[in-house]
Amino acid sequence: MEKIQKQIKSLDTKLLAIVFGMVVIFSLSFIMINKSLLLFAVGLACIVITFSFYNFKYLWYLGVLGMPISLELSELIGDSALTVPSDLIAVGFSLLFLLKAPSYKEDLQKIFSHPITIAISLYFLWMVLTSIFAEKPIVAFKFTLNTYWYLSTYFFWTILFLKDNKKDFYNWLYIILIPICFVVFFTMFKHGLKGFSKQASYYIMRPFYKEHTAYAASIAVFVPIYYILAIYGNFKKWIKIVFFIASTILILGVITSFTRGAWLGILVAIATFWALKFWGFTRVIIPFSLPFLAGFMVFFGADVFFSFSNTGNATNQGLTKHIKSIINLRTDESNKERINRWVAARGMLEDRPMTGFGPGNYAMTYAPFQQYEFMTSISTFRGDGGTAHSEFFLAASEMGYLGLILVIIWFSTTIIKGFQAVLRTQNDENRYLYMAALTGLMTYFVHAFFNNFLDQDKVAIPVYFCMAMIVALDTFYKNPFHDN
Numbered sequence: 181m182e183k184i185q186k187q188i189k190s191l192d193t194k195l196l197a198i199v200f201g202m203v204v205i206f207s208l209s210f211i212m213i214n215k216s217l218l219l220f221a222v223g224l225a226c227i228v229i230t231f232s233f234y235n236f237k238y239l240w241y242l243g244v245l246g247m248p249i250s251l252e253l254s255e256l257i258g259d260s261a262l263t264v265p266s267d268l269i270a271v272g273f274s275l276l277f278l279l280k281a282p283s284y285k286e287d288l289q290k291i292f293s294h295p296i297t298i299a300i301s302l303y304f305l306w307m308v309l310t311s312i313f314a315e316k317p318i319v320a321f322k323f324t325l326n327t328y329w330y331l332s333t334y335f336f337w338t339i340l341f342l343k344d345n346k347k348d349f350y351n352w353l354y355i356i357l358i359p360i361c362f363v364v365f366f367t368m369f370k371h372g373l374k375g376f377s378k379q380a381s382y383y384i385m386r387p388f389y390k391e392h393t394a395y396a397a398s399i400a401v402f403v404p405i406y407y408i409l410a411i412y413g414n415f416k417k418w419i420k421i422v423f424f425i426a427s428t429i430l431i432l433g434v435i436t437s438f439t440r441g442a443w444l445g446i447l448v449a450i451a452t453f454w455a456l457k458f459w460g461f462t463r464v465i466i467p468f469s470l471p472f473l474a475g476f477m478v479f480f481g482a483d484v485f486f487s488f489s490n491t492g493n494a495t496n497q498g499l500t501k502h503i504k505s506i507i508n509l510r511t512d513e514s515n516k517e518r519i520n521r522w523v524a525a526r527g528m529l530e531d532r533p534m535t536g537f538g539p540g541n542y543a544m545t546y547a548p549f550q551q552y553e554f555m556t557s558i559s560t561f562r563g564d565g566g567t568a569h570s571e572f573f574l575a576a577s578e579m580g581y582l583g584l585i586l587v588i589i590w591f592s593t594t595i596i597k598g599f600q601a602v603l604r605t606q607n608d609e610n611r612y613l614y615m616a617a618l619t620g621l622m623t624y625f626v627h628a629f630f631n632n633f634l635d636q637d638k639v640a641i642p643v644y645f646c647m648a649m650i651v652a653l654d655t656f657y658k659n660p661f662h663d664n
Contacts, residue, residue, distance in 0.1 A: 236276060240337060243269040244352050247641045248360040248398070251387055266637040273333035284340060291339055294651050296597055299590040304331065306586055307539050310579045314538020315545050323540025323635065330640040338648035343656045349613055349649060350413075353405065357426050363388045364399060364433035371436055381438040394636055396439030397627050399430045401642040404449040404619035406430065412612040441630035445623035452622045456602050456615055517556045518569045518630065524549040525573035529580065536580040540635070542567045546577070571628035591625050598650055610653055617649040 314320035374380035389395035410423035527549035568574035576584035598618035633639035
């Protein structure tokens with residue numbers, strides 16, 4: 181492989197560009213003429229393979245660049261859930277990870293000794309094991325394989341690249357800024373033509389995102405990251421201005437998405453930032469706030485399970501009424517359906533408490549576990565209306581009690597290590613990188629109570645990237661004088 185790489189690198193760049201262009205034209209021609217998914221995949225695979233030999237790190241950059249604008253093939257041809265170019269690049273890197281792992285033995289030993297990596301690895305190993313006992317094993321193994329693609333490419337490879345070059349902590353933000361802002365502008369322009377109505381917000385971001393909650397979860401991760409680095413990053417003034425403008429554009433995108441989970445996630449990220457910034461004051465407040473939070477959760481839990489029996493139709497259109505609907509569990513149709521999915525997930529957990537129904541199996545198996553009193557006008561028995569609407573309930577229903585415990589350990593470990601790193605590091609640059617990654621993750625961890633998206637590239641990539649930032653800084657940049 182090393183010899184092949186050297187030979188290809190010696191080729192003229194113009195010649196490579198011509199080859200890439202010919203393959204692209206060939207593939208697109210067959211799409212328009214024959215609608216051939218196979219030839220399309222072969223064509224893109226040729227590009228991926230050639231590009232990876234030339235310099236596979238550039239291919240990783242391409243995956244980051246293409247994340248916001250990647251498309252499901254079902255939007256173009258056929259009925260495939262494959263996303264291009266993200267999935268093809270992830271597949272290539274997952275194979276490359278297996279081939280190159282021996283040459284990164286020492287680095288991987290350090291990475292696998294980190295608590296976050298241990299937590300992720302345990303969760304993934306349990307996913308593999310429960311796939312064997314799944315209701316539909318083929319679906320479970322496909323789901324598990326999909327998870328491996330994203331983990332190997334955007335968690336492990338990211339750490340290895342960050343270890344080699346500290347500039348990559350920022351390069352990925354430079355690279356992704358234009359396409360993600362383009363998607364938000366595109367969405368808001370279309371949304372504006374519809375009067376920014378709530379109904380339009382559900383689908384207006386197509387073809388780049390299938391629906392509004394995944395769109396909001398994806399862009400919300402970047403809001404605190406760009407904001408923190410715009411204020412505290414060691415950049416030229418114009419870069420800070422660009423980052424601040426980007427964070428403003430993205431938060432407008434989140435607001436107009438009408439996605440309450442993302443709104444709450446950003447609020448918690450802001451609270452996390454200020455808690456860390458003024459930790460001396462915060463740690464005094466925490467003992468007094470815990471009883472209040474416990475009381476609120478008990479009250480909220482009681483409201484969930486005992487007081488949403490009244491029926492009614494949700495007709496809220498305005499932003500103010502939509503905000504109020506966050507805690508409206510009696511008449512808001514979206515909230516009521518979410519409760520229906522949670523109740524079904526609990527029934528599945530009680531039916532198979534050890535291994536659950538298998539990864540990726542919820543959508544096809546939850547229907548019989550719905551209870552009539554919790555069903556809504558948008559409930560379905562066809563398994564085509566989404567999944568458990570919670571990473572936690574999804575893990576419980578698909579991987580049993582241990583799956584639920586492991587996902588809690590995974591998220592909790594990440595938060596704890598992030599907090600510890602911010603408070604202990606002696607390097608100002610590292611502190612704000614830690615803080616940016618942690619607050620970005622907090623937007624999703626909160627959202628994970630209400631939706632589940634780690635099986636989708638557009639959310640998994642930024643989430644795993646932020647986790648990789650924390651692990652890379654902890655593992656290879658703890659020394660304040662260490663600078664690659």
